[in-house]
Amino acid sequence: MKDNKNSYKLQVKNINVYYGHNKVLKNVSMHIEANTVTAFIGPSGCGKSTYLRLFNRMNDYIGNFRKEGDVFIDGRNIYDKKIEVEELRKTVGMVFQKPNPFPKTIYENIAYGLRIQGINKKNLLDEVVEHSLKQAVLWDEVKDELKKSALELSGGQQQRLCIARALAVEPSVILMDEPASALDPISTSKIEELIFELKKNYTILIVTHNMHQAGRVSDKTGFFYLGELIEFGDTKELFTNPSNERTENYITGRFG
């Protein structure tokens, strides 16, 4: 899987997505390199969340979802019939808009991803829990209370716990769906620092409403509007010198 001839981590080819008769993504194609952060911006309902969820097939559960086109991760077509969707999701982790820890202890939240794979060895779990929490910069805050319910943590801590939970199964891609939109400014900046750190080991895709956030954390940015990928390029370039008028109108706050 790793020794693919293709140099791109993620490739999207001519994706169209429909919910019933509604076409929500229109002929989107994209290449994403490994160990980069890519931000998707655009007004509500532009299709950016649907687009993000293509990469771990979370749209599959929506009754009238239909798609045309292909998505490749490490050169593998993830919509191929041979792909086990559960296996795919172990390589493509996800962090959601609202922190959603399980109503279990902090420890069990992290261990869950391994337990469902049948891994129950205590010393291995201990190691993974510690390592994941350290990666998510939460270890120092919770190391003495791992048996505490995750629901007792603050919102920002819960979101970092959710990131640690996603990291525990060792994915190579992490999808983040507005991960800081429910958090206060301090927690938000911690999450942003974290994203910057995680980039070294992971390929990160992030949907955000917050254009400043996109500007701060991402290498590349894609601007979606009404299901179309209007512009995609280096974040600096896109924000300082957008080539499309609609992009410029959006980032300067004329609509959205």
Add this chain to the structure above:
Amino acid sequence: MKISEKIIEKGLWLSAFITVVTTVGIIWVLFSESFTFFREVSLVDFFTDTQWTPLFTKKHFGILPLLTGTLLTTVIAIAVALPVGLTIAVYLNEYAPKNLTRVVKPLLEVLAAIPTVVYGFFALIVVTPFLQGIFPGMAGFNALSPGIVMGIMIIPFVSSLSEDALRAVPNSLREASYGIGSTRFQTAFKVLVPAAASGIIASVILAISRAIGETMIVAIAAGQQPRLTLNPMVPIETITAYIVQVSLGDVPHGSLEYKTIFAAGLMLFMLTFVLNNISFWINRRFRQQYE
């Protein structure tokens, strides 16, 4: 206008008042009659004597045989209703198409609407002979057959309320579980069922209450022999069945034998009262967590 409002208000007040008075009245009768019973039979005898023979010449007043009879049939009923009911709840919630759920749920609730005398009859003439084919030594009256049938009767209590509890689990937890690579089965049993545990436990306790109080099925199919045993193959008697037996019999009004039904009734009331309170407490204590 004013007068009609007043009449309505008084009418509403009266309905509430009647309900409360009835409840208080029943409890009063239970306690006062039991009190005169316990002046003649000591509490120690009542709870330690292993025989219950108030209708024989040599009288014993040990509640234990009736209590074990009740608990035995109830345990069998729950052993049927919990796994089946929970499986149905999980299936309807996580696997079945929404249209099917809409049809199946009311259909299941019909199970609870079948008259219990029909269930009793069903236990006696269908289930018992069938079980005798499997266990040849089984008596014609026994705890197993009515226990199983009672279990079937209370399936909707478990399935319907558990399904409600599972549906109330926030969708974000489902997404979290799927997002990390769980199968549907793992999501259902490792995330959703634990998250809905308070509602599921409350449903089971309600079902237990219902099973303990169930009368007709056990009166018909369990026999009427108070016996201190955990063997489900032999005739036993439950508290409820005993009360029926005495109420229908020719025991003189006001006699000690007659008063036994109040003592037994009080016992029954205590059991269901405590269970209902536990259920209420669990619901209130643990529900807040997810809001």
